[in-house]
Amino acid sequence: MEIYLIRHTTPAVERGICYGFADIDVAPTFETEAARIKGLLPQKAMDVYASPLQRCSKLATYLFGKTFTTDERLKELNFGDWEMQRWDDLGPDALQxxxxxxxxxxxxxxxxxxxxxxxxxxxxxxxxxxxxxxVLVTHSGIIRALLAHVSATPLEKSFERRTEYGRIACLSVTNNQLNIVFYNS
Known part of the structure; x- marks a missing residue:
């Protein structure tokens, strides 16, 4: 059994903005990025789950049509009061x-x-x-957390793994054991 973790494509948001739960649209480069991802996926029947945020659901639709399930648990980190604020405006004390x-x-x-x-x-x-x-079409935080879980990496160190837009990780399940097969960064 294989589970593909796909990060959404580039979002249409200005650099330096804190976003997680915010429902941001995709950037104009979407078609090019999505086509690259589609070419990397195996052509076989798979259950597909996506974050309901449009940057993920649009990618899931492009890749798999309407045959996917949205799940709130696949959303990015909820940044609460910080959503859509400039990181620089949060203040050094709160951020630190x-x-x-x-x-x-x-x-x-x-x-x-x-x-x-x-x-x-x-x-x-x-x-x-x-x-x-x-397939899970989701966000960087979810992918980092799952890769940390599978590799027994402490969460404090999970941000050492890069998760670029539109990248894919593949997990294999053999005898109830999860392993990272590859991570395309």
Whole structure:
């Protein structure tokens, strides 16, 4: 069994803006990026799950038509009060407090990375239990959390793994053991 983790394409948002739950559209480069991704995927039957945010659901539609399920647990980190704010405008004290322990400290009116990790692992376990090849069209935070889970990497170190827009990771499941087959960065 294989599970493909696909990060959405470039979003239409200015650099330096904090976004997670914000429903941002895709950039004008979408068609080119999506076509590259489509060419990398195997042509076989797979269950497809996507974040309901349009930067993921548009990619899932491009790749698989309307035959996918959206799941709230595949959303990016909820940045609460910080959503759509410039990182530079958050203030060094607030940002530093979060950066010092981003795994457990919740963003004001948002969530912690641990919260995201728990929902990501929950849906991964459900997908694995079904025993069918699958695709998760999702966000960087979810992919980092799942790769950390599979590789037993501490969450504090999971940001050392690059997750570029439109990149794919593949997990294999053999005898209920999850392994990273490849990560296309």
């Amino acid at each position: 407090k979060w950066m010092d322990d981003f795994v457990y400290v919740r963003v004001p009116n948002g969530e912690s990375y641990q919260d995201l990790y728990e929902r990501a692992v929950e849906i991964l376990n459900e997908v694995v239990a079904k025993g069918r090849d699958a």
